[in-house]
Amino acid sequence: xxxxxxxxxxxxxxxxxxxxxxxxxxxxxxxxxxxxxxxxxxxxxxxxxxxxxxxxxxxxxxxxx
Amino acid sequence: xxxxxxxxxxxxxxxxxxxxxxxxxxxxxxxxxxxxxxxxxxxxxxxxxxxxxxxxxxxxxxxxxxxxxxxxxxxxxxxxxxxxxxxxxxxxxxxxxxxxxxxxxxxxxxxxxxxxxxxxxxxxxxxxxxxxxxxxxxxxxxxxxxxxxxxxxxxxxxxxxxxxxxxxxxxxxxxxxxxxxxxxxxxxxxxxxxxxxxxxxxxxxxxxxxxxxxxxxxxxxxxxxxxxxxxxxxxxxxxxxxxxxxxxxxxxxxxxxxxxxxxxxxxxxxxxxxxxxxxxxxxxxxxxxxxxxxxxxxxxxxxxxxxxxxxxxxxxxxxxxxxxxxxxxxxxxxxxxxxxxxxxxxxxxxxxxxxxxxxxxxxxxxxxxxxxxxxxxxxxxxxxxxxxxxxxxxxxxxxxxxxxxxxxxxxxxxxxxxxxxxxxxxxxxxxxxxxxxxxxxxxxxxxxxxxxxxxxxxxxxxxxxxxxxxxxxxxxxxxxxxxxxxxxxxxxxxxxxxxxxxxxxxxxxxxxxxxxxxxxxxxxxxxxxxxxxxxxxxxxxxxxxxxxxxxxxxxxxxxxxxxxxxxxxxxxxxxxxxxxxxxxxxxxxxxxxxxxxxxxxxxxxxxxxxxxxxxxxxxxxxxxxxxxxxxxxxxxxxxxxxxxxxxxxxxxxxxxxxxxxxxxxxxxxxxxxxxxxxxxxxxxxxxxxxxxxxxxxxxxxxxxxxxxxxxx
Ligand code: SF4
Numbered sequence: 001x002x003x004x005x006x007x008x009x010x011x012x013x014x015x016x017x018x019x020x021x022x023x024x025x026x027x028x029x030x031x032x033x034x035x036x037x038x039x040x041x042x043x044x045x046x047x048x049x050x051x052x053x054x055x056x057x058x059x060x061x062x063x064x065x
Numbered sequence: 066x067x068x069x070x071x072x073x074x075x076x077x078x079x080x081x082x083x084x085x086x087x088x089x090x091x092x093x094x095x096x097x098x099x100x101x102x103x104x105x106x107x108x109x110x111x112x113x114x115x116x117x118x119x120x121x122x123x124x125x126x127x128x129x130x131x132x133x134x135x136x137x138x139x140x141x142x143x144x145x146x147x148x149x150x151x152x153x154x155x156x157x158x159x160x161x162x163x164x165x166x167x168x169x170x171x172x173x174x175x176x177x178x179x180x181x182x183x184x185x186x187x188x189x190x191x192x193x194x195x196x197x198x199x200x201x202x203x204x205x206x207x208x209x210x211x212x213x214x215x216x217x218x219x220x221x222x223x224x225x226x227x228x229x230x231x232x233x234x235x236x237x238x239x240x241x242x243x244x245x246x247x248x249x250x251x252x253x254x255x256x257x258x259x260x261x262x263x264x265x266x267x268x269x270x271x272x273x274x275x276x277x278x279x280x281x282x283x284x285x286x287x288x289x290x291x292x293x294x295x296x297x298x299x300x301x302x303x304x305x306x307x308x309x310x311x312x313x314x315x316x317x318x319x320x321x322x323x324x325x326x327x328x329x330x331x332x333x334x335x336x337x338x339x340x341x342x343x344x345x346x347x348x349x350x351x352x353x354x355x356x357x358x359x360x361x362x363x364x365x366x367x368x369x370x371x372x373x374x375x376x377x378x379x380x381x382x383x384x385x386x387x388x389x390x391x392x393x394x395x396x397x398x399x400x401x402x403x404x405x406x407x408x409x410x411x412x413x414x415x416x417x418x419x420x421x422x423x424x425x426x427x428x429x430x431x432x433x434x435x436x437x438x439x440x441x442x443x444x445x446x447x448x449x450x451x452x453x454x455x456x457x458x459x460x461x462x463x464x465x466x467x468x469x470x471x472x473x474x475x476x477x478x479x480x481x482x483x484x485x486x487x488x489x490x491x492x493x494x495x496x497x498x499x500x501x502x503x504x505x506x507x508x509x510x511x512x513x514x515x516x517x518x519x520x521x522x523x524x525x526x527x528x529x530x531x532x533x534x535x536x537x538x539x540x541x542x543x544x545x546x547x548x549x550x551x552x553x554x555x556x557x558x559x560x561x562x563x564x565x566x567x568x569x570x571x572x573x574x575x576x577x578x579x580x581x582x583x584x585x586x587x588x589x590x591x592x593x594x595x596x597x598x599x600x601x602x603x604x605x606x607x608x609x610x611x612x613x614x615x616x617x618x619x620x621x622x623x624x625x626x627x628x629x630x631x632x633x634x635x636x637x638x639x640x641x642x643x644x645x646x647x648x649x650x651x652x653x654x655x656x657x658x659x660x661x662x663x664x665x666x667x668x669x670x671x672x673x674x675x676x677x678x679x680x681x682x683x684x685x686x687x688x689x690x691x692x693x694x695x696x697x698x699x700x701x702x703x704x705x706x707x708x709x710x711x712x713x714x715x716x717x718x719x720x721x722x723x724x725x726x727x728x729x730x731x732x733x734x735x736x737x738x739x740x741x742x743x744x745x746x747x748x749x750x751x752x753x754x755x756x757x758x759x760x761x762x763x764x765x766x767x768x769x770x771x772x773x774x775x776x777x
Contacts, residue, residue, distance in 0.1 A: 005335075006335075026621045026622055027621075028579065029579060029621055029626050030621070031354070031574060031578045031579070032350050039346065039349050039350060039353075039375070040353075041349070041350055041353030041354055042353075042354070042578060043353055043354065043355075044353060057335055057336070059336055059337065060336055060616045060620060060621065060626075061574060061575070061579075061613075061616070061620075061621075061626050061627060062347075062350060062574045062578075063571065063613040063614050063616075063627075064347070064546070064567060064571030064573060064574070
């Protein structure tokens with residue numbers, strides 16, 4: 001199980017942020033997530049594995065300074 | 066702390082104007098040459114058109130200066146205002162001051178939106194806006210005392226040199242028992258010797274029992290202030306409640322204040338955690354998206370950036386409430402306690418560093434090849450204490466470092482200093498020199514536009530190279546984002562009124578990451594709506610961060626998430642609750658449009674404000690050098706083939722650089738065309754008669770300026 005924005009979701013072996021996103025709605029504006037406390041940006045989504053029991057927050061559209 | 070010596074030159078008592086629905090309807094003018102203290106009513110038609118804040122500042126300045134006024138002429142005016150909503154305790158970001166002057170860097174009006182309590186204290190003391198003009202013959206301190214209802218001009222002796230100590234000394238001097246009643250505006254020694262002196266606006270941090278400050282950083286307003294021999298302007302006022310601003314509908318104000326603050330308290334911990342890390346979360350995000358300036362904006366990322374981002378600052382920042390306005394739920398104005406500088410006059414002492422924010426980390430860290438949080442803190446501390454704008458300092462130092470590495474300048478010019486990227490000791494040396502007006506620091510303090518001339522004319526440097534890598538537009542140094550892959554943000558910098566600052570439009574992600582604005586028309590629409598909406602915060606006395614840095618959970622499901630429409634609605638409610646008006650969200654844009662166009666025409670009055678001034682250096686559009694091209698060759702090669710349909714198989718890298726440049730520069734010109742059209746401007750970038758009439762700013766003196774520039 002993982003938690004995405006406080007909602008429980010099933011975890012699967014080999015899950016990356018990109019593959020997780022394929023199962024979520026309304027993520028087109030999400031270019032940064034916090035995975036177990038660490039910021040991960042879109043260019044790393046494909047290569048970043050999501051371990052079981054992860055806690056993920058989807059950060060809103062980056063608004064800059 | 067030594068004894069200070071203030072000699073009263075003039076003091077007047079006044080009857081305090083009552084605040085009504087966010088306004089006192091009075092302005093205060095202090096002429097430093099004659100010591101005249103003039104209180105004037107603000108006419109209803111000016112209030113309707115200019116709203117407050119930056120609008121009032123610009124109107125007063127327009128009347129104070131002629132088209133020939135230079136930054137150091139006595140008639141140049143430093144204007145400080147809050148705005149009708151400024152001074153609402155508990156409303157997130159509800160207490161900003163907006164400062165303007167003719168800038169020593171740009172020669173045109175510059176504006177800065179700053180925290181601290183000065184703006185609200187000044188308003189509750191009876192004045193929507195103050196205008197400081199003339200020039201004193203001796204160092205001067207001005208006190209606006211809203212408790213005693215007096216305004217006093219002092220000649221000042223034996224004051225501490227730097228802003229850090231000066232704000233503290235004056236706060237305790239003017240209200241030792243209740244320092245929370247005092248807010249001080251100061252410049253520092255950096256303002257005496259550079260064109261990018263900033264102003265520090267203070268507030269009393271009751272939790273830590275110390276003075277804190279925020280900076281009106283951009284464009285050298287501190288330099289103008291110091292040139293007038295003003296050491297400080299002090300506002301003193303007592304307790305503030307929501308009623309102090311006399312809102313038309315107190316209950317409605319309480320509801321919208323509570324709603325917005327509650328949302329921030331709930332969502333900030335789940336989103337950017339600004340109450341913990343300020344804006345330093347942007348360091349890793351910009352790095353990972355190739356948007357963090359590295360080595361004078363040459364590159365957009367660096368592996369060592371991980372040691373200067375939120376992970377580090379979260380642990381260094383002192384814990385406690387860090388709102389630069391009373392009760393601001395975002396509370397992002399963090400600092401570091403017991404920091405011990407390793408250079409300069411505070412070497413070995415313990416100081417509190419206010420900051421750093423993202424811009425300082427990026428500008429004075431990665432952009433200089435300095436990946437060391439301690440050095441960034443030290444640069445931050447000394448820039449504040451000396452009253453120097455960290456953005457102009459960082460961007461200017463990046464420029465000289467690249468010039469040094471390319472032999473455009475040598476140790477012969479720098480006084481023997483090796484200014485290679487990463488040389489943190491010599492970067493600090495230049496900053497100390499800027500404060501003292503010594504050595505190569507005096508040249509750097511003139512800003513990039515002037516350095517380009519000096520290096521080319523006196524040191525024999527290549528003017529074309531300097532033009533390409535000198536990150537300034539309209540004379541103002543760039544703030545700290547790489548824009549090479551975002552045409553819209555190139556426009557966000559180049560088409561902004563005051564120069565290369567991102568506070569009008571920050572469109573990098575919408576454009577580059579999400580491809581939300583594929584056409585010129587889309588980009589032009591964004592370069593209309595966002596600058597107008599962001600201007601509105603400075604009309605009203607607000608901070609923009611609570612608008613779009615923490616957003617409702619359902620925001621992503623709205624039609625245009627970047628606008629955060631729910632918050633736009635709350636701001637409309639806020640405005641109506643305070644002023645008693647009954648406007649809709651679209652009216653916020655029209656209000657700003659009038660002031661925005663007025664400022665553009667003000668630029669025109671000062672000899673700028675046309676198409677030729679909306680340029681940006683090529684470094685902000687694409688790779689200047691072969692090294693830069695090669696660092697992202699795949700992206701650029703693909704673009705030449707796919708977007709510009711070129712056969713690059715036999716091209717050298719140098720030829721590819723030239724081909725990309727030709728195309729990107731053409732795109733930028735097309736963007737200008739589209740934006741001018743959307744804004745209702747001529748193709749030379751001047752508001753048309755139809756536009757000024759529609760916005761109701763067709764005053765005779767405005768029409769006169771337009772006529773002089775061929776718009777009839
Ligand atoms: S959001 Fe941050 S910068 Fe803005 S008023 Fe609040 S504490 Fe100050």
